[in-house]
Amino acid sequence: MKKLLYVTANPKGLEKSKGLQIGEAFLETYQQERPEVALTRMDLFSLDFAQMDADLVFARGKLAGYGYTLDQLSEVEREKILKMHRLADEFISHDYYVFVSPMWNLNSPAVLKAFLDNLFIAGKTFAHTANGPKGLLTNKKAIHIQTRGGQYTGTPLQEMESGDRYLRIALSFLGIEVMDSVIAEGFDLYPQKVPEILKKAKEDARLAAKEFSKDPLTV
Template identity: 65%
Template sequence: MVKLLYVTANPKRPAVSKGMKIGEAFLETFIKEQPDTEITHMDLFNLDMPWMDADLISARGKMGGFGVKIDELPKHEKVKVKKMHALADEFISHDYFVFVSPLWNLSSPAVLKNFLDNLFISGKTFNYTATGPKGLLKNKKAIHIQTRGGVYTNTPMEQMESGDRYLKIALRFLGIEVMDSIVAEGLDAFPKMVPDIVAKAKQKAVLAAEEMARSTIQV
């Protein structure tokens, strides 16, 4: 049995979120290809996760720079670090990852960036080596489904988009193979075309899900 983690970063209900409708088309197709897949949904707007605050920065500095063990940290730091490690362990236990998020003000919602912050743990998800950092999350595959109000692809705005770009950089840093993103854009710029834009994105999602489900992952 393989495990798929479905990560959504949108405060809207699935019934009204265009991105999650596309995501559902992806999941439905994936399940048809791999019926025994175990799917876990993480709604980042309702997920209790640590935020990178003074306590976590202090704890990570002690652990990374001075070799302090988790159980040697002050209680208020230890609680947050253990919570961070538990979230990372949950993430690592999956084989496939589907991220669904909108583009807000040129980037992703803050909850998605914070979620990724919880995954960057030296010795767990990556290692420092003589030739630079090396990701440890091999034999895993991810894809990003992103909705955009404006049009960025092949326009002067393309270089300003930093949500999809950062997510792919972060996942690849951790060693995960990342597929081409599914992007539905122009949703605010062309409201009358929304049904067509979403329909075309769903078609791409179906094809991507078939490709991902048929790929070989060592479990």
């Protein structure tokens, strides 16, 4: 059975978050198109996962470059590295990924970057080769739904946006096919147009979901 992981990074909840509402519009259409795909929801603000602190950094280094075995790590290091691998394994077990996040201060919420840090595991999600790093998560597909208070697309501010850009780079690095993002912007800049912007964004999300549902591997 194919599986979709729906990853959200917004603490406001569905009622107050425009991004989550757009995400639900995407999911509704996707599930109509692909009812056989199992859905897993993952709220990053409620998820307990390993952080890249000194213990985890040292654990990764010892295992990757210094010939340590898992048993030779300290108890704390071992606990955190295993926690990291469990999250990565959960992620890998899915075939499709939908990320929903707002732009905060030119980037995504820090919790999303912390989550992605858990996915960069040499030998599991990417490999070092003679020609450089190679992503191992092939035959998988992802899309990002992002909300922005300002107007960035087609303006001088466009190059300052780094949240959507980084997510796309990170997923592509791991070998995942990344579709065009669904971007809804101008919510703070044009408060009188919020209903209009939200309506258009939901329409865009539904169209994106139909495109996302097309899977040549299942034909």
